Amino acid sequence: MQLKKKKINYSLILLVFVLFIPVSGLSVAFVTVSTLIDTKKYMEGNKLNWDVHFENLSEVYLEGTAKEIDSPIINEKSTSINSFRVGFDSIGDRVTYVFDVSNSGDIDAVITSISIFKPTCMVENEAALEDALLVCSNFDYHLTYLDGTELTVGDLLPKNSKKTLKLTMWYDGTSLPSNSVTVSDISASVIYSQK
Amino acid sequence: MDGNKNRGLKIGVIAALVISVVAIGIGFATFTETLKIEGSATVQTSTWKVKFTNLSSPTLNGTAAVVTAPTINTNDTTISTYDVKLIKPGDSVSYTFDVVNTGTYNAKLTSITIPTPTCTGKAETESATTDAANVCKHLTYTLTYADGTSLAENDALEATSGVANMKLTLTYVSHDVAADLPKEDVTISNLGISLVYSQAD
CATH class of the missing domain: 1.20.5 (Single alpha-helices involved in coiled-coils or other helix-helix interfaces)
Incomplete structure (x- = not known):
């Protein structure tokens, strides 16, 4: 087999x-x-659409002898307020802008990032560096909600709603500089993301 | 032949897996928006500047006349060279002007000097001395705020925008004492007023 x-x-x-x-x-x-x-x-x-933007930018609020040199401009997409220039002539001068952040979309948004940049002080010649230091020590700015509360990561901006913010700048201290000082990098950015 | 078929099937599997991974990736995209604010500022130098400005035309009463109008000097700190004529009792000349603080320091009035006018009769006349005395007896020379209130030490003039409206008046006071009328012209001098402003605390 x-x-x-x-x-x-x-x-x-x-x-x-x-x-x-x-x-x-x-x-x-x-x-x-x-x-x-x-x-x-x-x-x-x-x-459904996503639409978070700036609106209702106010006229400038001036205190003391502060002045507005250039008004701010909102860009075409209303996502940027820039190019403003203000002047401080006396101690205690203060400038404020008020504006809304609007969520006109169909999706809830939440703050996921806040960046407040440290301003830079510049003078025309090296001999005036002390003035730059003086000004940067006494100049400050703040971005808050209209009632003064801080913005924080996680703050909710529901769909079809808006919140009012204010940007306040001031010069305090005990003396003014001997030379004019330019303060740049007055800059803040807030990132809203889909909730 | 079977080998080619297997190879084709494998390619199909890989393609399907790639499609599904890409599709899943697209499905999980998140919406974000960055809102930005940006600008600059200028902090000006500190300055001290208190000055005269807005000198008015004269206000003339009676038969008073201006011979030479006053002017403010280039530093804006002196009003001078004016010459006026008072002819009859009751004549007066007034000027208004502003003292402004355009500097960055608050200021205050620390000294006020209003001299007594000096009257001088026409030289080489018998009545010169008498005339001078009689005119000065009826002369008033005042510097007040425009509303009539008196200047006082420590009066404040705030930085940048402080303005004090003032009025200077020279009057030959009305009287009916004929004997006090001068027989000849009398020159009135020593009319310089000095105001000292200092930095306030």
Whole structure:
């Protein structure tokens, strides 16, 4: 009697396995794409949009002998208030701008980052460096909500709402510089993200 | 032939996996917005500047006349060279002007000097001395704020925008004593008034 070696058809098993994987893979891909399409259809149908921006920038509020040299400009997208220039002539002078941050979109927003930059003081010649130091020691600015409370990461800005902020700058101290000093880098940035 | 089929299937699997990973990546994108505020400031030098300004035209009463109008000097710290004529009792001349503080330091009035006018009769006349005395007897020379209140030491003049409106008046007071009328012209001098402003605390 002869024993026949049964040859297992590995290639058949391999073929089935290989066929099974692509089918499963295709199914997963199909589900994902399908979900994406469904999601997209949902978004288009409900017209959800993201819109956080500045609005209602006030006229400048001046205290003491402070003055506005250049008014601020809001950019086209209303995401930047810049180019303002103010002047301080006396100790105690103060300048304030008030504006709204508006969430006119359909998605709740939350503050995820706040950056307040340290101002830089510059003079025209090296002999006046002490004046620069004096001014930078006595000049400060603050970005808060209108009632004076601090902005913090995690602050919520719900959809279809707005909050009023104020930017206040002041010069305190006991003396003015002997030479005019330019204060630059009066700069703050707040990042709002989808909640 | 089976080998080519397997290879094709593998390519299909890889493509499907790539599509699904990309699709999932797109599905998880997050909305953010960065709002920025940016500007600059200038802190000016400290300055001390208290000066005269807004000298008016004269107010003339009676037959008073201006011979030479007063002027403010280039430093804006002196009003001088005016010459007026008073002819009859009751004549007067008034000027108004402002003292302003355009500096960055608060100021205060620390000294007021209003001299007594000097009257000098026409030289080489018998009546010169008498005339001079009689005119000065009926002369008033005042410096007040425009509303009539008196100047006083420590009166404040705030930095940058402080303004004090003042009025200077020279009057030959009305009287009916004929004997006191001068027989000749009398020159009135020593009319210089000095105001000293100093930095306030």
